[in-house]
Amino acid sequence: MRTPLLTLLATAVLALAAGCATQPPTRPAGWSAPEAVVAPSSFTGVHGLAVDTQGRLLAGSVVGNAIWQVDRQTGAAKILIGGPEGQADDIAVGPKGELAWTNYLMGMLRYRDNDAAPMKVLAQGLPGLNSLDFDRRNGKLYASQVFLGDALWEIDRDGVKPPRLIAKDLGGFNGFEVGPDGMLYGPLWFKNSVAKVDPATGQITVINSEFKIPAAANLDGKGNLWVVDTVTGELSKVALANGRKTVVAQLATALDNLAIAPDNGLIYVSNMADNAVIEVNPATGAQRTLTRGKTAVPAGLKADGGQLWLADVFAYRRIDASSGEVTDLKRMQSSDMEYPFSLGLSAKHVALASWFTGTVQVLDRETNKTLAMLHGFKAPYDALPLPDGTVLVAEIATGSILRAHGKDWHERATVASGLAGPVQMTLGPDGALYVSEAAGNVVRVNLADGAKTTVATGLALPEGLAFTPWGSLVVAETAAGKLTEIDLAGNTRRTLADRLPIGLSGGPGMPPPYVPTGVTVDAQGNVFFSADRNNGVYRVRPAR
Structure with a gap:
């Protein structure tokens, strides 16, 4: 039989352990070198x-x-x-x-x-x-x-x-x-x-x-x-x-x-x-x-529950972040998918955006069933389903953030306009929307009234962006081939990783962002990014 003292000690230890388990990771001293979760491959979609x-x-x-x-x-x-x-x-x-x-x-x-x-x-x-x-x-x-x-x-x-x-x-x-x-x-x-x-x-x-x-x-x-x-x-x-x-x-x-x-x-x-x-x-x-490669043209990327969700242009895939195992969820031509370049994730929904076809596809996250195929957007570079069931869409051609809502998401309202080339979006810990602009900025958008505040400037063609558990913002500067960590509160920056295989050029007539580099961060603070120059998916671990 346990003594009361031992019982109290055991209870205290368990409480301490539980408290530690819920504590978010702290800001690391640095970062490890990028490691491939999915190995690179040739081409970038292969045809003739x-x-x-x-x-x-x-x-x-x-x-x-x-x-x-x-x-x-x-x-x-x-x-x-x-x-x-x-x-x-x-x-x-x-x-x-x-x-x-x-x-x-x-x-x-x-x-x-x-x-x-x-x-x-x-x-x-x-x-x-x-x-x-x-x-x-x-x-x-x-x-x-x-x-x-x-x-x-x-x-x-x-x-x-x-x-x-x-x-x-x-x-x-x-x-x-x-x-x-x-x-x-x-x-x-x-x-x-x-x-x-x-x-x-x-x-x-x-x-x-x-x-x-x-x-x-x-x-x-x-x-x-x-x-x-x-x-x-x-x-x-x-x-x-x-x-x-x-x-x-x-x-x-x-x-x-x-x-x-x-x-x-x-x-x-x-x-x-x-x-x-x-x-x-x-x-x-x-x-x-x-x-053969495990991916085709990796672009939009989101992490959740040890899994990565990938818009792969010719496929929609899920990746086990630990093993690198890739699972096909939809493939071009044999499904209703339309060349997804970006991906947004919520607890219930997945949104795939294609600037090439002007579409946003809303899926049931659990069943992968298409709930709506929304056409008529003007170069939608990203789509983000929100907890309330609505979907935000970044239109680079109009410089606007739209909200798709109502029955089958067919109603549209402008949340913010006047953006200098909105590329990718993420929700911040403050509940606001953060948007990368091709012009070199990150803009905070108040979803309640659409008010815009520029929180970072001078970035080299920023695309994917995501918040870390300790509150900093990681941005892919594709024209510089690097990931940058930004402390918005302290207005400081540090390079997370550089000389990366990102920033594929589209050539004449194509928009400069072309294939968006996806960036996402898991609950442990690991940063993942898609590499459109060699078709790999990489992880950068925090070094402590």
Whole structure:
């Protein structure tokens, strides 16, 4: 039996321990070096593929603004043509080894005769310029617009004459190829079909209409058209003679393009959500992953309960902060998601924002079910669900913070205006909203009356921001490649980490923030950030 004294001592110890457990961490003396929670990977979303006359496997990235070269044996990848000129949604190899590619976001088609030759712009002013290919009999060059347009063009090889319009409103003639008969074979993205198009007349002949969303098609020279379906993840063979479809390999969803190696007939398939290139044996369906990442384009990031929630542009994911294990919650094309660049989190809701599509998607946090898909925002760079169920939206195009509320969040009210490029938002310990401005500031917004106070200036393109448990503010200064800790009360700053792989440039026509660097802090004071220059997710621990 315990004595009263021992009982009292035990009670006191337990009380002390409980009190210590609830005490927030104190300001650390410094910070440890960044450590990868999710390892870096190649690309930054991978799309068009081609095997050139040198036998090199080339892979294009739109968001990453580059053409990569992938070793077909080891999967090692390196940049062949950097940004912004290298931005490529599709790549085509000409009959003499020429190279042409589409700058999708810039609406341009670039070309060069060989590695040593200068680059030329053969066409421009065609938003959504997507796929292209050469007629190997005569060198003619064709290109299509998809998503930001819907048309097929013949491109002047000298870049002197304007493009010749072949057809409009085809239904999304995506990754196509010119056949030995001069016909163009490819998918009709919005019509669930693969078809051939006569470039002389624009006449369309459907070959097979048994697909969900066919993304690309290539000919094997044996009477077959090989097709990737981005929704189902299937690689299928379609016989040109009778249109019969045969599924040869089951891959992950979010497939984008394919290339057939002319030397051995192996098929290479790109997956934009996984930064992956997969090799498939067409005879057996056997697969080999050449290269793959756990994330695609990590951007908006939030921490809660030992988990990280990530807007990954081509996917929406959850990461175990301890193990780095990544769980897919939604993937592009196989879900209702629309290219999320930012993410906000509350106890009940998740909000995904896409400045590219002008949308904010509100999800049930527990079930991942979409509760509302809100369109019509003007470049929403961030969205933040509040405990009261409303959602704040930062519109960089209008310099405003809006509140979405009411039934299905369709009512909108302006909370604050006149901001100099609002990028990311976070709630402060005082209940106010703190917003990073692309102009170099952090602004405090009183949510009750919309009053604005500038609390930090002179920052180098600040993006993600989050408060620490001890009350300081951590901001990603992307133009300087560093994280800065700001003591707002004492008006002092210190560098938390520098020389970081953040601050990817979007190139001509793209807003300077481009892919927002996400910053979040957990209850223990660990700082996490997304790295858009190498696709990693990192943690910086407080050093005590």
